[in-house]
Amino acid sequence: MKTVVVVGGSVAALRAVETLRRDGYDDRLVLVSEEAHEPYDRPPLSKHILTGELPATAPLYRPAGSLLDAQVEVRLGARALALDLQRRRILLPDGELAYDGLIIATGARPRPLGTQPCPEGVHTLRTIDDAVTIRRSLEAGPKVVVVGAGFIGAEVASSARARGLDVTLVEAAVSPLVRAVGGAMGEALGRLHIVNGVKLRCGSGVDRFLGARRVEGVRLTDGSVIPADLVVVGVGVVPNTEWLLSSGLTIENGLRADPSLHVHGGTVFAAGDVVSWYNGSLARTVRGEQWTTAAEQGSHAARALLRGPQAAGHFRSSMYFWSDQYGAKIQFAGDTVADTVDVIDGDPAEHRFLAVYRRSGRGVGVLALNQPKTFSRLLRALDAGTPMEGVDDLLQVRAPAAGSLPA
Amino acid sequence: MSDIKIDLDRGICCGSGMCASLAPTAFGVEASGLAAVLPGAPTTDLDTLVKAAKSCPTLCITLHHRGEEIELF
Numbered sequence: 001m002k003t004v005v006v007v008g009g010s011v012a013a014l015r016a017v018e019t020l021r022r023d024g025y026d027d028r029l030v031l032v033s034e035e036a037h038e039p040y041d042r043p044p045l046s047k048h049i050l051t052g053e054l055p056a057t058a059p060l061y062r063p064a065g066s067l068l069d070a071q072v073e074v075r076l077g078a079r080a081l082a083l084d085l086q087r088r089r090i091l092l093p094d095g096e097l098a099y100d101g102l103i104i105a106t107g108a109r110p111r112p113l114g115t116q117p118c119p120e121g122v123h124t125l126r127t128i129d130d131a132v133t134i135r136r137s138l139e140a141g142p143k144v145v146v147v148g149a150g151f152i153g154a155e156v157a158s159s160a161r162a163r164g165l166d167v168t169l170v171e172a173a174v175s176p177l178v179r180a181v182g183g184a185m186g187e188a189l190g191r192l193h194i195v196n197g198v199k200l201r202c203g204s205g206v207d208r209f210l211g212a213r214r215v216e217g218v219r220l221t222d223g224s225v226i227p228a229d230l231v232v233v234g235v236g237v238v239p240n241t242e243w244l245l246s247s248g249l250t251i252e253n254g255l256r257a258d259p260s261l262h263v264h265g266g267t268v269f270a271a272g273d274v275v276s277w278y279n280g281s282l283a284r285t286v287r288g289e290q291w292t293t294a295a296e297q298g299s300h301a302a303r304a305l306l307r308g309p310q311a312a313g314h315f316r317s318s319m320y321f322w323s324d325q326y327g328a329k330i331q332f333a334g335d336t337v338a339d340t341v342d343v344i345d346g347d348p349a350e351h352r353f354l355a356v357y358r359r360s361g362r363g364v365g366v367l368a369l370n371q372p373k374t375f376s377r378l379l380r381a382l383d384a385g386t387p388m389e390g391v392d393d394l395l396q397v398r399a400p401a402a403g404s405l406p407a
Numbered sequence: 408m409s410d411i412k413i414d415l416d417r418g419i420c421c422g423s424g425m426c427a428s429l430a431p432t433a434f435g436v437e438a439s440g441l442a443a444v445l446p447g448a449p450t451t452d453l454d455t456l457v458k459a460a461k462s463c464p465t466l467c468i469t470l471h472h473r474g475e476e477i478e479l480f
Contacts, residue, residue, distance in 0.1 A: 043464070320465070
């Protein structure tokens, strides 16, 4: 291959580029990113950047310019517009770019709430620019409303509370984190908000934002009004696949790849939040939105491009994720699509517990709140290739004392 | 502060670089992509070390103070 192009500017793209170089690919390598910055770490954007514990600048993964040192041609501020598989070219705003190998890692963007009108002071959070804008707004001491009690919303609420602000968290579902961890555990984790002084409003969505030019409040679907000077909306993400629509590739909950992340003709692979693939570890087709999954996919896609999908094998992932809220650590690995969930250690009321998700009686996922030692043991075992079904043995699970809850 | 012992389990380090961002005198990211404990770590302020350890995505950093493990959570 004379030219490999990696499209995307976050952790999947960075790992792809670094793996290509580390594994000996030494011809032309181009990184195309629509962001204005070299790849940077997104997880701190909702945490330390908002609290002020890190500076209001992009937390670059590598020292600026180090990609150039690795002979990577970095094209920033360049959005891929279309893909021509036959001619092996991608269309950029300033013309075409030919490739012999391509890794697609264009990620996802915040799902818009779609509520109109949308006055000033209503934000989503994905990029460093979003984070800096929200941080400046937080510094003015606003009344904060966070829409969506998923992980982004929860972390924004936590960061705003760390500044001592008045925070209301609005969630349309009956409890926080339903999509991420299921209803029972979502409710257990949601108590963190309440004990830390956030007003949690579940069961109502946003009817409309109030305020002519700047936002002054949020009216909920139950008719109630919450005053607000700053609104942050975190209601999920949409994979960035529009530029691929004319390519003929299969778009289904993101760009569909085969189990080895291969997309087309031995030349095109995908990684990160944009890709859906059959994950053997979960025994179903999924799309990830986890940092660690994206990072590992970037490396895998690079190896699959260099050696071929067969040799690289299937990409299997326990889809580990974590969240930092109010000084607590939430960790999860595996699948939340389950019949039951058992708290096997600790007590949700004490904000320290370990829970196992089970499908047809077999362990498929583990959730921990402030249980670092047990979870580290689990991660080491999963890294060593122990299947998730072995989770009960790994954790030396005894029968749950309190019985099972529906997941 | 030399009575602080810092361990980093590279087996589960995910290379996020959070530790290096929050405690740059104590942690760095190597060319391999994994984090490493720097020579300046034992003289880094304990609060900074704790903040870095707590922020690690996989909690691969453990801290001991005078032989006692510091409970992070």
